[in-house]
Amino acid sequence: MKKNLRTSNPFRRVTYISPISEIIDNAFQQSQAVRRTRIKKRVSREQKLAFLEKDRISILTHEFTRKIDSILDQFPWVEDIHPFYQELCNLVGSIDKIKQVLGRLKGISNQLREIEREQIQKISDTNHPNVMASVRKETGGRYVSLVKKAQGDVKYLIRIVKKLKSVPDFNTTLPTIVIAGAPNVGKSSLVRCISSGSPEIGEYPFTTKQIVFGHANFGLTLVQIVDTPGLLDRPFDERNLIERQSIASIKHISDIIVYMFDCSKDAELPVEEQNHLLEDISNEFSDNPTFRVLNKVDLLTDEQITKAKNELKTEFHISTMKDKGLEELVEALKTTVLTMLKTKDKFKDVAKLSISEEFLLQEEEDFSYDI
Ligand SMILES: Nc1nc2c(ncn2[C@@H]2O[C@H](COP(=O)(O)OP(=O)(O)OP(=O)(O)O)[C@@H](O)[C@H]2O)c(=O)[nH]1
Ligand SMILES: [Mg+2]
DSSP: OHHHHOBOOGGGGOOOOOOHHHHHHHHHHHHHTOOOOOOOSOOOHHHHHHHHHHHHHHHHHHHHHHHHHHHHHHSOOTTTSOHHHHHHHHHHSOHHHHHHHHHHHHHHHHHHHHHHHHHHHHHHTOOOHHHHHHHHHHHHHHHHHHHHTTHHHHHHHHHHHHHHTTSOOBOTTSOEEEEEESTTSSHHHHHHHHSSOOOOOOSSTTOOOSOEEEEEEOSSSEEEEEEOOOOOSSOGGGOOHHHHHHHHHHHHTOSEEEEEEEOSTTOSSOHHHHHHHHHHHHHHHOOSOEEEEEEOGGGSOHHHHHHHHHHHOOOEEOBTTTTBSHHHHHHHHHHHHHHHHHHOGGGHHHHHHHOOHHHHHHHHHHSOOOO
């Protein structure tokens, strides 16, 4: 059951993609190692040579196709992967290009087998040892020039995997809370306070450069809490790759957004821009419930907090540093998650797994919202 719940990062199962130069070197080493071939009955010298050269060609073909097929087997079928990982593919490369590259590699693998058939026939058609040896050499030459055409393509796939392999796994059936906001507002600090995640916290902006997942036990279910890199208030086209990861997680994996404001004098982004950023996110990327949270209240006066309430419509006023207001925020998140478990179709499996009916009924009485 656990296995079904997990959507692992499909790029993690790519163990190794050999560069073309390595594929060539390895194939020739293997085929040159064939010095004699096993023939049971007594045959002429020419026939023995023919067997030997055919073996060398077969081993060469096997080594080339084995390595290229292994790339095709390991590389995820990009059309089937979760939209979140698809979007990340498009951030670091392009799904269309990946499909073209994989198609070309498949074509090369097929061509290698066709050439093998042709060349082996040529050896069968001759009795001259010199011709046999030159057919084998010619085969090697044709293979090398064919696979060299894929050099750039294979490098491209290696680059994509390198960039995407470190993206964490996530679980599509667990409720997911994405913590978003401008740089330095305290997103990572909040994730550390309320989940198992332990992202780095820094006094400087853009400390977080990659999405980090933490988990929290909300009693009824586990939830995923996602720390995201800070966003600036600017159009999508102008965003860098780091910011685009945040947007991808808001767009594809969030069920709830916690948007954090920093109104202290150290705020990285003016308050108006923080507010505008939130409007942009809500309009463009998400219909999900969004919690407006003012952090660092320990640095603010009561007047400043009231101003934020009025102007930014902040609903929660916390200090991750002084552990203020966190309980209220978590309780509100729990309530929203509970509603989602009961009403959203996508959580029906996790709901079955983690909630006993009895407990649900009891919870219904405790909470004052309509189903
Ligand atoms: N005074 C005060 N400082 C805080 C509070 N929460 C976080 N900070 C400080 O704010 C700075 C930024 O905190 P982070 O949690 O790294 O902020 P972030 O939003 O994850 O930053 P980026 O990853 O760079 O976008 C750190 O120096 C924290 O110690 C708070 O409630 N009060
Ligand atoms: Mg951070």
